[in-house]
Amino acid sequence: MIDLDDMDRALLRALARDATQSAGALGRNLGLSQPATWRRIRKLESAGILKGRHLRLNAQALGFGVTVFLGIKLATKGRVSLEDFERAVSAIPEVQRVEHVLGLYDYRLRVVARDLPDFERVLRRRIMTLPGVGEVEANVLLSEERSAGPLG
CATH class of the missing domain: 1.10.10.10 (Winged helix-like DNA-binding domain superfamily/Winged helix DNA-binding domain)
Known part of the structure; x- marks a missing residue:
């Protein structure tokens, strides 16, 4: 550092x-x-402090009006490798971010969809069919404020 x-x-x-x-x-x-x-x-x-410059797309302007955060607990730890789950979930286009976390859930996903019926389709047909998926909790994003980050 x-x-x-x-x-x-x-x-x-x-x-x-x-x-x-x-x-x-x-x-x-x-x-x-x-x-x-x-x-x-x-x-x-x-020094690794700056890790590139990223373009932020406006999902709503592109027709994706719903953002959902999913907490996923794997049902069969050990039977399915974390790498296999990460690879499979990362291949789903609607999944913007995959975070391996410590706590109640094993993973936190940021998922975008056109609307709630579209999100339900993604959840049922793509996410729930992934190997090892057990419990899932969904939180719909209502609003988002950008913070200045750790340097405030």
Whole structure:
């Protein structure tokens, strides 16, 4: 782990708000030159703090009006390998995120669907038929706010 100074933290906050900004624009806003900004970005990438820049799609604008978080408890631990389950669930296009978690459930999934009947189809025909699936709990997303992250 590297020590972050105030400028590194400011740079990370600026990138978290808008990762499409050029190094020149970031530098101007932070009082740095473009080369100095690039050096800091490269340092943060090399240290593994920055792990790429991701595009966030608007699922609703693309016709996916429902987001559901599923908690999945595997029924037969040991009989089906975690890797097999992860590979199978990751192949389902509506599953946006697969998280192996500790707690009441073994996995937490983020699933998008066009509407509730579409989600029911995905759940019944794709997710519930996966090897090892036992208990499933669904939580429908009502609203989502983006937080600034750990650097606040």
